[in-house]
Amino acid sequence: MSSKYPHYRRLALLALAAGVVGLAGCASIGTQTPEQVVEKRATDYWKARMGAKYEVAYQFSTPGYRKVRTAEQYKLQFGAGVSVVDASVSKVVCEPEKCEVQMKLGVKPAILMLKLDKVETYMNETWLLEDGQWWHYQDL
Template sequence: MTNPASGRRRTSLGLLLAASLAMSGCAMLAPKTPEQQVQAKAAEYWKARVANDYKKAYTLLVPSYRKIRTDEQFRQQFGEGASIASAEVTKVTCEATRCEAQVKLGVKTGLPSLGLGTVTSYLTDVWLLEDGAWWRFQGT
């Protein structure tokens, strides 16, 4: 014969676990703010750039740029002089259809003889909302 109190505890524990999972699932489905969306997209873009994955970075650019430039043309505009060693999106501020992402870069200079190592640089990325998605603005 089973203990009724033990069965109730298992049922209560199961209900508590199910409620907890349902609540965490709702949190994951909650819409992200534009700042959170752009923070994630900008981090993805710069992760690709650090890895020299220009094809991946290219996919995050505004569709209007991708209509007139190939991924190879995008890669070629950066040259061979310096490379990005690290990138961190430090702040994102948004308006209705435009966000600015502040990015801290660690850049390896193309002149190792100067002994500069990695130099810290800062830039502002512009992200635009088009067709319900955020895209990095890239000048031509």
């Protein structure tokens, strides 16, 4: 069969090669680097914090933290001293199971009798990989 129909064999090989390349391309579309995943999660975490959605922000905490602290205890740690008005990821550097994130925060200090403008500052956070997911780490 191969000697009588050589062009069919070539077409079959080309089709097989195209299929393999196509599947490889599809697989790479859905994959993200740890830095990209953590940047998205850090952004979502801070959106929840700025929107006073502490129950949502709490869900980004490590499973170990959530075993020890309730959502209400989590919420109570944030006082009225500073209001974060904007947040953006400045830099993400990852190791296999740990990422360090530098956040740029726009904050408005709450000092009685003074009307202060927004101040920009930077803060470092740690995100840990556990059970296939990246979690916001904080001391207990």
